[in-house]
Amino acid sequence: MTTSARVCEAMPMPAQFTFADLFAGIGGFHAALTALGGKCTYAVEIDDAAAKVYERNWHMNPLGDITKHTNDVTAHIPPVDVLCAGFPCQPFSKSGAQRGMDEARGTLFFHIMEVVRAHHPQVLILENVRNLAGPRHRHEWDVIIKQLRAEHYRVADTPAILSPHQLPPERGGRPQVRERVFITATYDPTGVLPNHPEPVFTSKQVIDSFDPHTWNIADILLDDDHVGGCELSRDEISWIDAWDNWVASYRSLNPGVRLPGFPIWVDHWRTEDDLRDMINAGQCDDVPAWKMNFLKKNAALFTANEEMCRSWMAAHDVNSFPPSRRKLEWQAGLTPSLWDALIQLRPSGVRVKPPTYVPALVAITQTSIVGPKRRRLAPRETARLQGLPDWFDFGPQGSPATYKQLGNGVNIGAVWNVIIEHCRRDEAILATTESGRAILACIEDAPPSPDQRLLPH
Template identity: 55%
Template sequence: MVTPSPSPSTGFSYADLFAGVGGFAAVLRAMGGSHAYAVEIDRAAAGVYARNWDHDPLGDITEDANDEVMTIPSHDVLVGGFPCQPFSKSGAQRGMDEVRGTLFFHIEKAIRAHKPTLIVLENVRNIAGPRHRHEWEVIINHLRDVGYQVSSVPAVFSPHKIAPEHGGAPQVRERVFITATLVPEGMVMDPEPEPVVLPPEVQMDREWDLFADLPIDDTAHVPGTELSEDETRWINHWEAMVQVMRQWRQSQTRTTGEALRRLPGFPIWADAWVSERQREALLDGAPKWKADFLRKNFDLYDALRDIDPKWMSTWLTEVRRFPESRRKLEWQAQDSESLWDCVISFRPSGLRAKRPTHLPALVAITQTPVLGPLRRKLSAREAARLQGLPDTFDFGDQRDALTFKQMGNGVNTGVVWNVIKAHVSRDRHLLEGSAQGRALLSAVSEAPSNPRVALARAAVSEFTVSAPA
């Protein structure tokens, strides 16, 4: 592991667990913190961390913090986005019955050994859900047992709820943050403190404009973002159907006098556009929610088929050559006029179309959004912006797929920045009770409200240690 750097007398040191490419490090470095320790088991992510933060974190926390070994040095702040797969809705949700779900106990060993002043842990929202209530209570109770003031009420934050001038980003990414302060000797722990909340002036109060607010690079020619022939064909084919549905809606408006500009909001399944004699087989044994959607699709098909039966037959013949997930459309773009006006995601549930306001959460598995107006995909650099990383952040020459994976596994710096500032404000009285707390309070309180410039200055542009081979 790396040799720890000394903490400046006016600043603080941090330990960065499950460090990824360094989202937490970006924030803590920008707030005046110095590196004490970092660990990341993924070789590619560790290489990016080393490239940007001067330290090679490649290692395994289970080898550095266990019953026999403690090689993590002393530090003032402990942070970590510990693995979310055991708690994620997209996983098996085994919680602490899964090996990765027990990694919290290695975090706890470092906490008990060094008693850092501040702890900030991040995970998926589902960790505080009903299926993981026991695990949630274990984490909260163990932190309190060590002497930390921590709320048992989940604090959920998303970058799209934070104004861009305070570090927000147009990405819906709800995450739970567990923030805890060490109670100084002689002071009393609040048995149930209020959860951390962001002040009103930080919160977003308007609709996002993805292209302007991120920003999106205004060009269709970004290497690595090209649509394949199949992807273009799928979109064009559904675009033809979108226009037919728009004509149908306009005819309904003329007939009823009621404005019906928006396309149907239920999932559109081309596989359900079948003859009446085939419908009972589809309904047989279907749960109620699916049967409702099937019947809506039957009615939609009947209405659209009346417009031009021959065209519909040709369209269906072609769409049935597509993969199953490309034979579905989720229209969430309200009254947008064209599929190409939208942000399009290729999902297992179909093509999802949304207005270009904000994007769904980046995920570690590749579901790169298509920027319809530019007829290309989101770039890796734009994905990094969604996580609040400056354009000076250096990913080297790694494949874009690795960068997307790292961003999907990472933390949003704007959220971390504001959560730390809000937590320090809430627990000011505790921090004033120790020298380490006062140094941390001073550094965080003096950090600007907009993290963007400070984050850009915190990054380094070249290796100062050898990256993992």
């Protein structure tokens, strides 16, 4: 059976509402809304590689430029019941310059508003990084809410925030921390409901009494320990081995003592007496308070374990490591070994976490290393972390492109739960319109998880 045939069979629900997929990427929104019973009548994505993957799986070519299409919305974009958009996050992301709407990409929200003004879709679901709701972007957030309310949309004052690791597996959850802001709004020109609703999800919300710490990353891993392109280099293995030896040595010297929770900085290892002399000589006058705190903790650590630390540095030639590999961020609790944990080789250091859930997938490097597998997460595993089924086909492109697209993508389980909870919250409005009733019919028939609709038959 071909991939295309499997895709068609995986979507058995007859379409009952239409949707537009703006900034479509490889189709995370498309997967969730089609599984829910929607039909995509317009999609747009400016990146050629992502557009090819989208077309390969959803049989629509979304390649285009929303900034040009909104010059004449009615000529390019049809009316739809639901509009979804994961508009570019770089202007708001902590990994970017955080210039918000002062940056050209930040103004892409206003192109979404051109579509909204022209067609007034019944439901909007917009997605962006968690930082959009942070204090640095309060102005941008207020602009977005003001614009939507000016067009008679019911939208919360505070954002919905959801991470797939908060969701139990039976609701489409995945072992990935990926907090995202969802702006959900319902067109309500007659004012059926008050226009200050609560957000449908909140950060740290406990869902169905599920404890995210019960996740096990092994649940989404391939059986194969050897996946091409995911191997660790000799240097990477030596860095991990070295820190694994340090952890074992520290525990041996300090039985019953938890590993330090602060960043361990080899380059700042000195005795407390030496640090005190530096402070008295004025050599630390320009050091910010947060860093001074870490310097004092590292000095205390080194003083208490000096012989072991010096011996360890010599045995592993630690001074030859890159600066970022001379730092350890242990966040793995009682996990026995680095090779039992999840590892990220970050600019800030070697970060180690328990083998429960992974940090957010990102569009750049830092793909998590799975200690028990002694390799990085495979592209198929990262696709699973975003909720994509195994029939999803990335074609002949290389792994770096796939990692980038998944790092830029939206989690399917999160979208599924957000739109369902939103429509239940605003049911009184949706029940008054034909398009709203079509959406509600799909919501009523929906299983708890999109996985049941995305499996091949």
